[in-house]
Amino acid sequence: xxxxxxxxxxxxxxxxxxRMKQDKALLDYHGRPQLHWAxxxxxECCAATFVSVRPDQRDEPTRAALPQIVDREPGIGPLxxxxxALLEHPKAAWLVVACDxxxxxxxTLRHLVEHRDPGRIATAYRSSHDGLPEPLCAIWEPxxxxxxxxxxxxxxxxxxxxxxxxDAALLALPxxxxxxxxxTTEEFSAATSALATGAGAQAPGTADAAADARAAxxxxxxxxxxxREQAGRSEEVLDTTASTPADLYAELRQRxxxxxxPDQLKVAVNADFSDWNARLAHxxxxxxxxxxxxx
Amino acid sequence: MKPFSFSKTPxxxxxxxxxxxxxAAGGYVAFEGWVxxxxxxxxxxxxxxxxxxxxxxxxxxxxxxEAVRRYGVLxxxxxxxxxxxxxxxxxxxxxxxxxxxxxxxAACRYIIDEVKHRVPIWKKEHYVNGDSGWVNCExxxxxxxxxxxxxxxx
Numbered sequence: 395x396x397x398x399x400x401x402x403x404x405x406x407x408x409x410x411x412x413r414m415k416q417d418k419a420l421l422d423y424h425g426r427p428q429l430h431w432a433x434x435x436x437x438e439c440c441a442a443t444f445v446s447v448r449p450d451q452r453d454e455p456t457r458a459a460l461p462q463i464v465d466r467e468p469g470i471g472p473l474x475x476x477x478x479a480l481l482e483h484p485k486a487a488w489l490v491v492a493c494d495x496x497x498x499x500x501x502t503l504r505h506l507v508e509h510r511d512p513g514r515i516a517t518a519y520r521s522s523h524d525g526l527p528e529p530l531c532a533i534w535e536p537x538x539x540x541x542x543x544x545x546x547x548x549x550x551x552x553x554x555x556x557x558x559x560x561d562a563a564l565l566a567l568p569x570x571x572x573x574x575x576x577x578t579t580e581e582f583s584a585a586t587s588a589l590a591t592g593a594g595a596q597a598p599g600t601a602d603a604a605a606d607a608r609a610a611x612x613x614x615x616x617x618x619x620x621x622r623e624q625a626g627r628s629e630e631v632l633d634t635t636a637s638t639p640a641d642l643y644a645e646l647r648q649r650x651x652x653x654x655x656p657d658q659l660k661v662a663v664n665a666d667f668s669d670w671n672a673r674l675a676h677x678x679x680x681x682x683x684x685x686x687x688x689x
Numbered sequence: 690m691k692p693f694s695f696s697k698t699p700x701x702x703x704x705x706x707x708x709x710x711x712x713a714a715g716g717y718v719a720f721e722g723w724v725x726x727x728x729x730x731x732x733x734x735x736x737x738x739x740x741x742x743x744x745x746x747x748x749x750x751x752x753x754x755e756a757v758r759r760y761g762v763l764x765x766x767x768x769x770x771x772x773x774x775x776x777x778x779x780x781x782x783x784x785x786x787x788x789x790x791x792x793x794x795a796a797c798r799y800i801i802d803e804v805k806h807r808v809p810i811w812k813k814e815h816y817v818n819g820d821s822g823w824v825n826c827e828x829x830x831x832x833x834x835x836x837x838x839x840x841x842x843x
Contacts, residue, residue: 619739619811620823654826662809665743681741681809685825688738688769688810689722689781689801 398512399536402486403436403443404479405429406472406530407457407493408465413577420456421582423496423589427456432493438500439507440489446475467546472530473553477546480539487512492530494575496585502572506533511563515541518562522570523640524655525647527562529553531573566648570641610635611676613642620684625650639663639680640670646682654684693749693767693808695742700768700779709764714786718793720801722781724774728824732817738771738780741809745769752803760796762787767800769810 407419407429414421419429429445437443445460448468452458463482465474472492479488489507491498502519510517510533518532530553534542538560545556567573576585610633617625625646636642639661646652660683661668674680690708702719709717724736753765765785774780783800787793804810812824 616741618741618809619813620826622739660809662741662744666747667744681744683741683809684811684823686806686809687812687824687826688740688808689805 398510399485399487400441401439401507401510401533402479402483402488403433403440404463404475404488404490405432405436405443405445405460405493406475406490407445408448408451408468408472408475409492409494414579414582417454418494418576421494421496421576423586428496429456429460429493432491432495432498433460435498435500435503436489436491439503441486444479446472446479470546470551471553473542473546473551473556476534476538476553477542480534480536480542484539485536487536488534490530490532490534492575494577495531495573496576496589497569497571497574498531499569499572502531502567502569505568506531506565509563509565514563515560516557516562518557518564519567519573520564520644520648521573522567522644525644527554527557527564528567528573529557530575532557532562564648566645568635570636570638570644611674611678613674613677614679615642615646616679616681618681618684620654621652621682624652637674638671639668639674639682642674642680643682658685659683690766691746691750692753692765693746694769695740695745695771696768697770697772700770700782702779702782702784705766705768705782706784708766709784709786711763711786713788714763715788716790716793717784717786718790718797719785720781720783720797721779722801724776724778724780726776728814731814733776733814734817735776735815736774736780737813737815738769738774739811739813740769740771742771745808745810748808749804752800752807755803756785756796756799759799760787760792762792762796765796765800767804769804769808771810 411418421428424431433443444463445457447457447462448465463479466478467474476490512535515538516532516534518527521528541560576582612633614631616629622628634645636645643656661670662681662683663678726733749767753767757765763786767783769781783797785793785797813821814824815821
């Protein structure tokens with residue numbers, strides 16, 4: 395067994411930002427360009443950190459201030475940036491982070507690094523929205539190089555699908571919102587106000603305090619029909635930091651082989667229908683409702 | 690009689706209809722849902738119904754109240770079976786009494802349609818070949834997304 399490959403950082407800033415209609419790397423959530431904020435956050439965990447750019451972005455001033463790795467196959471999305479990094483430094487593992495994650499915290503990155511499995515091609519978080527791998531806040535090991543090259547050669551460009559098929563190590567997100575990305579001007583406004591009021595994740599350095607402040611609550615979850623069979627029980631009591639039914643369902647999907655996607659369900663809290671984003675309270679009883687079939 | 694209830698034992702419409710009698714009523718409409726021996730091309734041998742009864746009763750009562758208010762009928766009620774049922778068994782009963790027939794038909798239809806869509810009741814079908822499945826759940830789960838990554842509705 396050789397030593398663990400060194401960890402380098404890669405900030406993805408090559409996106410077209412089409413829905414935002416302005417360069418997402420330059421948006422200001424934290425008092426400076428988002429690209430620089432993300433670069434410093436990732437640098438805390440990495441031996442060296444680079445910015446992934448398309449050839450035509452090299453001289454853009456915010457990007458030009460940082461070490462770069464230039465896409466070799468521009469125009470095909472984030473997998474091109476990951477591929478270029480794996481080829482440029484073939485002995486390094488890469489902590490790949492998209493620059494449009496304003497709620498990301500040091501704690502979320504450290505948790506990923508501490509739970510890294512160098513025996514798999516990647517270690518990633520499961521999305522708190524749909525339980526699928528999040529490829530753009532993940533560690534890609536040197537062994538991923540061949541899988542990425544094979545995917546690109548086959549015309550496959552979706553890094554998420556690659557991780558789903560490649561048996562990546564998957565972790566539960568310690569903070570559900572940490573990887574919420576921001577793609578539109580409406581989402582940008584919502585994110586800046588959430589950050590200003592402290593509703594989102596915290597700035598680097600205060601993440602531990604935020605985790606302490608959000609103590610776990612105890613919930614009762616009852617299971618009916620298909621859920622009862624897939625969970626192997628009709629109810630359970632659990633301590634969780636999930637603050638909404640949406641967070642809770644994402645968490646439960648990691649513990650039970652639930653096949654239903656959240657958009658197929660309704661949810662009840664304390665025996666009445668509830669919003670997916672309602673605030674859960676200590677002692678609440680939650681029921682996820684599969685598609686009904688009375689009559 | 691409660692506007693909406695569950696029964697673990699066979700439903701007897703003759704008994705239930707008496708609770709809807711009213712001197713002002715000019716008629717009564719009932720719907721009986723029966724267990725049939727096939728669904729979507731598969732031969733069905735029996736069914737199991739399971740309900741989240743606390744919420745199902747609340748939602749069922751809302752539906753019956755909506756029907757009475759919307760169509761101006763005199764009385765309405767719905768009873769649904771839970772547990773294991775055989776082919777031909779009565780699975781659900783809806784009864785409505787009213788001064789005139791048009792409102793009674795409309796209210797009866799409204800109640801059964803809404804119950805099927807809104808009340809947390811699940812049906813497991815057992816097939817001739819020994820398989821079984823939760824209706825509306827198992828097949829759609831198999832098709833759950835590849836590239837659409839929907840967020841739950843707010």
